[in-house]
Amino acid sequence: MSEIAIHAQKLSKSYNGAVYALHDLSLEIPSGAVFGFLGPNGAGKTTAVKLLTGLLKPTDGSCAIFGISPVKKPCEVHRLCGAVTETARMYGRLTGMQNLIFFGQVIGLTKRECRQRAETLLKSFDLWDVRDKCLSSYSTGMAQCLSMARAMIARPRLLLLDEPVSGLDVESALRVNTMMTNLAAQEGVTVFLCTHQLQYAQNFCNSYGIVSKGKMLACGDLESLSREVGIPLRARFRLREGQTPKHMECLNDGWWGSDLSEEEDMPDLLQNLVSSGFDVFEAQLVHPSLEDIYFKLIEWKGEET
Amino acid sequence: MKILTSEEKTVVFKDFGDIWENKTARSILFLVPFMMTLVLPVFFLILLFHVPSDQIKGMEQMLQLLPAQAADLNGRQSVFYLVTNLIFPMFFLMIPLTSASICAASSFILEKERGTLETLLLTPLSVKRVFKAKVLGGIFLSALTTAVSFLLFSIVMAVGDLLLSMPFYLNWNWLVLFFFLSPVITVFSVLFMALTSAKSVSNTESFQTSGYLVLPIVLLFMGQFTGLYQVNAILLLWISGILFAADLVLCFFSVRLFTAEKLLR
Numbered sequence A: 001m002s003e004i005a006i007h008a009q010k011l012s013k014s015y016n017g018a019v020y021a022l023h024d025l026s027l028e029i030p031s032g033a034v035f036g037f038l039g040p041n042g043a044g045k046t047t048a049v050k051l052l053t054g055l056l057k058p059t060d061g062s063c064a065i066f067g068i069s070p071v072k073k074p075c076e077v078h079r080l081c082g083a084v085t086e087t088a089r090m091y092g093r094l095t096g097m098q099n100l101i102f103f104g105q106v107i108g109l110t111k112r113e114c115r116q117r118a119e120t121l122l123k124s125f126d127l128w129d130v131r132d133k134c135l136s137s138y139s140t141g142m143a144q145c146l147s148m149a150r151a152m153i154a155r156p157r158l159l160l161l162d163e164p165v166s167g168l169d170v171e172s173a174l175r176v177n178t179m180m181t182n183l184a185a186q187e188g189v190t191v192f193l194c195t196h197q198l199q200y201a202q203n204f205c206n207s208y209g210i211v212s213k214g215k216m217l218a219c220g221d222l223e224s225l226s227r228e229v230g231i232p233l234r235a236r237f238r239l240r241e242g243q244t245p246k247h248m249e250c251l252n253d254g255w256w257g258s259d260l261s262e263e264e265d266m267p268d269l270l271q272n273l274v275s276s277g278f279d280v281f282e283a284q285l286v287h288p289s290l291e292d293i294y295f296k297l298i299e300w301k302g303e304e305t
Numbered sequence B: 001m002k003i004l005t006s007e008e009k010t011v012v013f014k015d016f017g018d019i020w021e022n023k024t025a026r027s028i029l030f031l032v033p034f035m036m037t038l039v040l041p042v043f044f045l046i047l048l049f050h051v052p053s054d055q056i057k058g059m060e061q062m063l064q065l066l067p068a069q070a071a072d073l074n075g076r077q078s079v080f081y082l083v084t085n086l087i088f089p090m091f092f093l094m095i096p097l098t099s100a101s102i103c104a105a106s107s108f109i110l111e112k113e114r115g116t117l118e119t120l121l122l123t124p125l126s127v128k129r130v131f132k133a134k135v136l137g138g139i140f141l142s143a144l145t146t147a148v149s150f151l152l153f154s155i156v157m158a159v160g161d162l163l164l165s166m167p168f169y170l171n172w173n174w175l176v177l178f179f180f181l182s183p184v185i186t187v188f189s190v191l192f193m194a195l196t197s198a199k200s201v202s203n204t205e206s207f208q209t210s211g212y213l214v215l216p217i218v219l220l221f222m223g224q225f226t227g228l229y230q231v232n233a234i235l236l237l238w239i240s241g242i243l244f245a246a247d248l249v250l251c252f253f254s255v256r257l258f259t260a261e262k263l264l265r
C-alpha cells in the first residue's frame, strides 16, 4: 500500500534511566490499516501512544506520523491524529456538547463546523440524549465515548486509541467497532489500537503487534503470526456417527481434525474424504486464534529470559 | 499583530469559566479585594471617629514616623495619613498577589490535577501557546481585579479624606505602587504558580508556596515601624525594577522548562 502512517525506528523510552518501559520498538504501519497493539499490563502500550503523540520524548530512537516527527512538530502531528488515552480527560463542568465544541474550536474549526460535527458524533455514539448534561454526571463508558468523539472531531487521518473499549458495554463496544471499521474502510483512517482484550482485537484489527515488558515479540497479520509461532491451520470435519477416517484426530461430538500446512490443502482433503465414502456434514478451516498465538509467544519469550 | 489567536482566546475564556465555576477561586477573587479595599478602610475610619482625640496623643511614638510634609496635620489626620501610607499599601498588594495566584492555580494546577491539561496538549496548540494563553488570561483577570479594587479603594479614601478635611490620599508612593509594583507582582505570581505546577504539587501545597510571596511584602511594610527606613516612591520603583527583571528571568525559564513531558509528570 501507499503511505506509511506510523513509522518507528528503535523507539525506546525509559522513565527512570534504568528500566526501559519500551525498548527498541520498530514498526511500520501503512495508512488505512487497523493495527492492534497487544500486551499484558505494563507492557508499554500507553508509553508507545504517548511517544507517538509527542507527549513523551523518546530516550532513544525515533518515530514519525505520516513522515512528521512528533518530537519536532507536535502541533502538526496533532492536526493529523486524534488520540484517546486513559489519562486525557475533558471538562467535568461542561456538557458533552460544550466539550466537543471547545475542543473543536481549539483545533481551529469554526463554531458552526464544531456544532455540526459534534451533532453527528454525539448521535453516532448514542450520546445525543445526554448532550446537555455535564460531563461530571456521565458514566465511565459515556465519558469514554465522548473522548472518542473528541478525538474524531477534526476528521483525523490517524486514530491512536488506548484501551478504547475497556469501560464500554457490549453494545457500545460493538457500535464503536462498526464506526472504526467504517472509518477505516471508507475514509482510509488508520487506527492504532492498544488493548489487552484479544478476542476484541481479533474481530477488529487486520494486523497486530504483540509486546511484553517493553519488547515487541512479533508483528504482522494473523497468518504470518501463526506461521511465525508455528501453530498450524486445522481442518475440522463432522462425519456420520460411527465413521472413523484414518490419519485424523478424534475430537468430540463426531468431529475429526487434522493439521494443514496451507489453505490450499483443504479442497483435496475434503475431496479425499468424500471419495473414500465418508458422509461429511460440516467442514471448517480453523485459523489459530490470536489468543493461541499470544499465549504461545508470551510463554516462549518468558522461557528465553 | 494579534495578541491572541482565536484558538488561544477559546482557551482563555474556558479558563475564566473554570475560575468562575470554582467556588474557592471565585470567593477569594471577590473576598480579598472586598476586605482590603472596603471593609478594612471603612472599619478603620469608623474606629478613628470613635476614639477620643486625647487617646490618639498616646500614639506619639508612632507619629514620629510622620514625614516632614505631614507635620501640620492634627491628631486624627496624622493617624489616618500614617495608616494610608504605611499599612494600606500592604493590604492593597495582597490583591494582585492573591488574585494572580488563584487564577494561575486554577488554570495550571487544577487543570493538571483533573487530567484535562493532557487533552489540551493533544490538540494542535503547542505547549508554548497553551502556556501563553493561560498566563495572559491570569494576568488579565487579576489586573482587572486590581484596577477595580484601586477604584473602590480611591473612593473610600476620598470619603475619608473629605471627612477629615485632608488632601486626597494619592501621592507618588501610591502611583508607583499601582502602576509599577502591582503589575510586576501580578506577573510574578502568575509565573511563579505556573512554574510550581510543573513540579508535581497539589493545589493546597501550591497555595502554601504562594504564602512565601506574602511574607516579603509584610516584612517590607511592617519593618517601617522599627523606624529604620521609610518606604518611598524611589524604593518602590527599585523593587518594581528588580521584580521586573525577575519576571523576565521566570518567563525565560518557564518557556524553556515547559515541555509536555514535564507538565504532565
Ligand SMILES: Nc1ncnc2c1ncn2[C@@H]1O[C@H](COP(=O)(O)OP(=O)(O)OP(=O)(O)O)[C@@H](O)[C@H]1O
Binding pocket: A015, A016, A021, A039, A040, A041, A042, A043, A044, A045, A046, A047, A048, A196
Ligand atoms: N510516568 C511513569 N513514570 C515511571 N514509570 C512509568 C510511568 N508510566 C509508566 N511507567 C512504567 O512503564 C511501564 C509501561 O507502562 P505502560 O503504562 O506503558 O503500560 P501499558 O502497556 O499501558 O499497561 P496497561 O495495560 O496496564 O495500561 C510500566 O512498567 C510502568 O511501571
Ligand SMILES: [Mg+2]
Binding pocket: A045, A046, A047, A162
Ligand atoms: Mg495503558
